[in-house]
Amino acid sequence: MQNYFQGNNEHPRHISVGGVVVNEKKEVMVHHFVRGDLPGYWPDLGINNFYILMRETLEPNETLEQALYRGLKEEFGVTAELVDYLGSIKCNFKKNTDGAVEIEKTTLYFLCTFKSQNLSERNTDDIEGKTEVEWHLPEFLIPKMKEQAQKYDRADIDESAILEKLLKLSVKD
DSSP: OOOTTSOOSSOOEEEEEEEEEEOTTSOEEEEEEOOTTSSSHHHHTTOOSEEEOEEEEOOTTOOHHHHHHHHIIIIIOEEEEEEEEEEEEEEEEESSTTOOOEEEEEEEEEEEEEEEEOGGGSOTTSGGGGSEEEEEOHHHHHHHHHHHHHHHTOGGGOOHHHHHHHHHHHHHO
C-alpha cells in the first residue's frame, strides 16, 4: 500500500506529527545528529551536528495520536502523555542533493510529558534510532535551530517556532 502521507516524486506532500517531550526540569528531549557518517538522508545532504524534535510520518489509517506514540517509542524509546496541541510548521525543502523534487511538509506538534524511557525499544533500522537522545532547555535549542536552518538552507530543521510557543505556554501556567 502506498503511503500518501510520505512525500515522493509523484506526491510531493508530506504530513508528520511531532512530539515535544518535556521533563520535570522543563527540558525538551531532542535528537542530536552528532556524526556526519550516519547512513541516511541527512549526511547525504552534508548535514551533521544538528538538533531536531521527534517527528514521525503518518501511515495510512493511523490516527495522529497513534503516529505520535509510535514515533516516541521508535525514535526515543519513550512513553509519554499527550497534553496539548502546540501548532504546526509548514515548509518546503529539496528531497535530495540534485534538488529535483521539492517537498511540501506539514508537521503537527504535540506537547507531551515524559513518563519513562527504554532505549532498547528504539528502531535502529531508521536514522532517528541512531541519534544521540538528549535533554536541553528550549532557550538553548531555539538559537541552535535557527542557526542550523540558515547554515544548511533547510527550513525543515528549524523547529524554533514550536519551542517559542512552548515557552509562551509555560509562562501562562
